[in-house]
Amino acid sequence: MAELSTWESLPIAGAVRPSGAPRTKTGGWRTGEKPAVDVSLCVNCLLCWLYCPDSAVTLSGETFTGFDLEYCKGCGICADVCPVAAIEMVPE
Amino acid sequence: MTDVRLLTGGEAVAHAMRQIDPDVVPVYPITPQTPIIQTFAKLIADGEASTEIVNVESEHSAMSAAIGAALAGGRTMTATSSQGLALMAEVVYIAASMRAPIVMALGNRALSGPINIHCDHSDSMLIRDSGVVQLFAESAQDAYDLTVMAPRIAEDARVLLPVLVCLDGFTITHSAEPVSLLPDDEVARFVGPYRLRNAVLDTTRPTTQGPFAMPDYYFELRRQQAAALEAALDVLEEVAAEFELLSRRRVGALEAYRLEDATRAIVALGSTAGTVKDVVDELRDEHEAAGLLRLVSFRPFPSAAIAAALEGCASVAVLDRADSPGGTPPLHAELAAALYGSDLELAGHVYGLGGRELHPPDVREIFRGAAAPYVGLRGERCPV
């Protein structure tokens, strides 16, 4: 565990900059299921990208490419919002 | 060339705001604050200031919008009174913790209930521990001077906290008195441009403001805030010294009035100090060694300076314009702590709740040690 800062060394009001934030990989939080996609069905509406609470849907430019499983917590929202049922939650 | 005008305290604050010309003023009307914003809005309509007034639906929203504006990089001011401050209180704490240097005029008014529109300091005391600076004006001139000084204190890198300029409702907000205004360009130079050193909302340098803090950091961030408020005492004196060069008027953390050789002293906040000064002069003419300690800065509380100023007094009477039911009134409690270990006699009096008058004969009674704990309350007699 990293050493905690004293009050004098903290940024004012505890403001957080991206560079100073620990990048905790939260993919380990998944408990058994991960999203799987059938790209042939995908219409690139990007609803999954919009709804994902962990920014774990990856794009290339504006095109859906898949999931970043280092951050995906397996909540299943993407599968739920997909209008063409291209995403399915599958066992790890 | 001095520009002396006959202005109410509310108008005086509005003119200070015109000269400061803040970027944003989110505000909701409430008596007796209304004349401040009414006058200021008229000055904007007349083209004398370029501020964007944001009409919000409550004081809670006013302070919320003020935090956003201040941290987005705009100099921000607002104003309120009494119930408005009570509704705003939740967000006042957040403004302090997010270190938003908002300047707010507070037309001091009794808290309900019973509902009342007149002056006391219960509204200020409600947010005593919110972490904001609270400065009390004695007169319309003082209200103007403190408002001009306030952005410099709020925005100082050592402080970065909301500053409240407190002026007694009606007694100051609505009473017309001579007020000497500084030239517009001198005020503009004095307050300078708004530049925040702490992170502001900036898309090229993204930050998270007001983050969640768990037990591992909450305490540290509260301590950081306390240190900022402590630092405000030095900053206030520095700004007061600089302001004095401009105005030849000095409003620091406290004013010692004829205290040098005083044996009896009164400690008071706000407009009452003027009435006490008149009585001190009368008593001095009668060869009574009376004096006044007028406290300008209630937060931060200048304990050491107070103890030094009152050294040599045999007895001190503290006037609280707010009560603390079931406990010791706020100013009295602070004085008792500041003077702990000293052998002077300390008496506390509550007075003036809900606009009850304090006349010079009442002040004489207090100096004589013959006043009841609640001064001016019907049926009260001094216990001794």
Add this chain to the structure above:
Amino acid sequence: MDGMTEIRWHARAGQGAKTAAQILALALLRTGKGVQAFPEYGPERRGAPLRAYTRVADRPIRRHDSVTDPDVVVVLEPSLVHEAGVAEGLAPDGYVVFNGDEAPPELDEVVVRCVPAQRLASKLGSGFVNMVMLGAVAAELGEPPLADLQDAAVETLGRKVAADDVRRALSEGYAWLN
């Protein structure tokens, strides 16, 4: 004018007592006096009895309590003698400036200076009863000079009213008690 002079104005809300109290203070401020002017805020509705105050002294005024024993009482609205206790607390050597041709019996015990301000204002056709009374008060006080009072009034009332009417109303009242 030695020490401090305290003036209490009685009127109904909307009759311009607060404004008159402020104009007097402004004119006296310009002559180098310490001044203060403030209304008493009760249930302030048009027509409700209202009190306003002017304090003037040779030095800056610091006290911030209300006026309890005025040196001068100005009654802008004659009907208030029945309900407002207009002579209450009047200083022993004080006097009342009363809007009317003669003093009402309610004021038998005190010195009264009558100014038929209503009549004078109607004669002028402008309806500035408060300005006629203000002129009379200045004449009785011996200050400020009429011209200073006129300037202060025109400045305070602004462009909403005809400056000449204001000046005439003030000088009419001033002449009555001068």
